[in-house]
Amino acid sequence: MPYAKLTITVPDAVWIGELSRAYPETRFRVLAATADVATGVARIEITGEEPEAISEDIRDYDTVTDLTVFESDERMRRVQVETTVPLLMTSLQNSGVPLEMPFEVCDGEMAFEATIPQQNLSKFGETLDGMGISYRVDRIQQDVESDPLLTDRQEWLLDEAIERGYYDTPRRTTLVDLADELDIAKSTCSEILHRAEERVLKDYMGDEKGARPTVAVSSD
Structure with missing residues (x-):
């Protein structure tokens, strides 16, 4: 199966895209996430300057319905965010591509890696194109499965x-x-x-x- 590495540009319509551009030196590490048509829930680790201020900025988005803080210090805060209109997560799930956790969003870009069947990879690209989400392909290679070196x-x-x-x-x-x-x-x-x-x-x-x-x- 092909191994693909892509960089996805998160739209400003998605809160994490706009906010990560406002704080380009901050790392948003998505530890877990799930979504359906109407709602999404994500557990996120915010690392960088002013994590407390950033989490308060998240609360101000109309699409964010709830935010719970689990852990916090001067440069890191772990939160759970509940949203409506989970555009990015819905597009990923609709493509049939399993999203491996954790993944990171930094300065409006999301690093994506997966080993998936060719047809799913093509559908994934079509789904992103259909939703107006731009991306670039950094690497694609045929994954060669082999026996482990040692038992x-x-x-x-x-x-x-x-x-x-x-x-x-x-x-x-x-x-x-x-x-x-x-x-x-x-x-x-x-x-x-x-x-x-x-x-x-x-x-x-x-x-x-x-x-x-x-x-x-x-x-x-």
């Missing part, structure tokens, strides 16, 4: 070994101690780590061979 068990044991200092210099734990602490046989521990190390090293060296220039080595 879950290999990854778990490798993480534990790193965390407990097995790969430190000098080592903070031995193979025997590591196996005892994790309640697995020493031979099993050794085998799993060896296979994990083999895959990681071969993958790394494969990437390195493709990236580095060929160096001639003399016999002198």
Whole structure:
């Protein structure tokens, strides 16, 4: 499936578009959001100068029916905003594109990333065009699905070994101690780590061979 990265220009008709332009250095991070035809609810983290003043400005919009403050300090405030006419959220949902949270709006622009079927991506663009919402495509690439490098068990044991200092210099734990602490046989521990190390090293060296220039080595 294609991976798409877009920058959406939020219309001034949407309060967060106008307000983020009024405070271009402030970051509006949408942590959660939902909408239907008539109403929308979003939980937003406001970070920057004057978050308290900004949240009060939000209350002044006719489309904002309620605002609840959950957390606040000098440079950050988390709020829940309820609105009518949720233009942006409705357009995103109508396109059939799952909106991954969180996303950010800064200076009137929203960063959007998703891995979606080609037909949904096309419909998404058509929906934005139909609602007069401008955007630019920053990147599209075919997402290639591949098997994970390590199995879950290999990854778990490798993480534990790193965390407990097995790969430190000098080592903070031995193979025997590591196996005892994790309640697995020493031979099993050794085998799993060896296979994990083999895959990681071969993958790394494969990437390195493709990236580095060929160096001639003399016999002198």
